Amino acid sequence: MANERPTRVIDFDGTVTDVQQEAADYLAAYREQAAHKLAMTPDILDMIIPLARKEILKKPGIHGWEVNGLIVAPATADVYLFNRAIIRKIWQHLEPGFEGIGVALDELHQNSYDRAGTAFRDHALEFVTELHRSGKLVVVTNSETKKVKEKLATLLGGEDHGIEVVGNAKKYLVDPAWEGLPLSVTPPGFPRPVYLRRPHYHAVLEGLNPVSAVIGDVYELDLAVPEHLGITTVLVTTPDMTPDWEINHYQNHDNGFTSGSLGEILGKLT
Ligand SMILES: [Mg+2]
Numbered sequence: 001m002a003n004e005r006p007t008r009v010i011d012f013d014g015t016v017t018d019v020q021q022e023a024a025d026y027l028a029a030y031r032e033q034a035a036h037k038l039a040m041t042p043d044i045l046d047m048i049i050p051l052a053r054k055e056i057l058k059k060p061g062i063h064g065w066e067v068n069g070l071i072v073a074p075a076t077a078d079v080y081l082f083n084r085a086i087i088r089k090i091w092q093h094l095e096p097g098f099e100g101i102g103v104a105l106d107e108l109h110q111n112s113y114d115r116a117g118t119a120f121r122d123h124a125l126e127f128v129t130e131l132h133r134s135g136k137l138v139v140v141t142n143s144e145t146k147k148v149k150e151k152l153a154t155l156l157g158g159e160d161h162g163i164e165v166v167g168n169a170k171k172y173l174v175d176p177a178w179e180g181l182p183l184s185v186t187p188p189g190f191p192r193p194v195y196l197r198r199p200h201y202h203a204v205l206e207g208l209n210p211v212s213a214v215i216g217d218v219y220e221l222d223l224a225v226p227e228h229l230g231i232t233t234v235l236v237t238t239p240d241m242t243p244d245w246e247i248n249h250y251q252n253h254d255n256g257f258t259s260g261s262l263g264e265i266l267g268k269l270t
Pocket residue numbers: 011012013014015216217218
């Protein structure tokens with residue numbers, strides 16, 4: 001866009017950070033506890049996990065992150081959700097009909113969460129610094145502001161350089177009764193509807209208007225709403241995680257593109 005100082009909105013976790021690396025200790029702690037609950041050794045669980053993972057990836061469209069009964073993001077949206085889907089699948093197989101799985105998985109998550117670390121994608125420093133220098137950069141994230149500011153300080157060497165961070169954006173929260181946007185869209189190739197009625201996220205974007213681009217790693221959470229508002233969207237892909245239908249959506253897209261490289265994205269935006 002031809003704005004003098006364009007406002008770019010970026011998601012943070014998974015977009016700027018390397019969630020796979022950040023989650024390594026978390027996953028180890030989670031799986032050790034899960035193995036204990038499932039009465040097996042961590043080694044055995046480690047042998048089963050790739051099978052469950054493969055099964056989910058065979059039909060990724062039917063798995064997802066459910067909030068209030070609606071799928072709001074793919075099961076592979078991030079490594080935490082994917083892990084949850086994998087352990088759920090194994091658990092359901094071992095104890096069919098057990099209704100306490102959701103609560104048990106929440107507990108495992110809470111018990112392991114402090115173990116998550118901080119790691120960045122290649123070119124993250126250049127990406128954040130240059131977008132901030134050449135325009136207005138706003139981080140809009142579901143995470144807590146404090147946590148993201150700490151990570152930004154780590155990336156930028158102790159300072160946050162005044163980059164605005166909007167936390168708790170609740171991009172996952174769908175309210176079917178809110179009438180600000182159509183309930184959903186189903187772009188070609190998508191396995192299920194993508195809900196647009198995310199009033200909390202919509203209000204954040206409206207508050208930053210005009211936004212020239214939104215960059216995120218999960219189309220459904222980060223990009224579907226701004227795309228509908230006519231904003232340029234950029235999907236940052238993660239190998240083995242980003243669903244094919246999200247990547248395909250950006251083939252011949254008239255107002256957005258996709259890439260796994262922050263360096264390449266930066267080159268196209270500046
Ligand atoms: Mg993300």
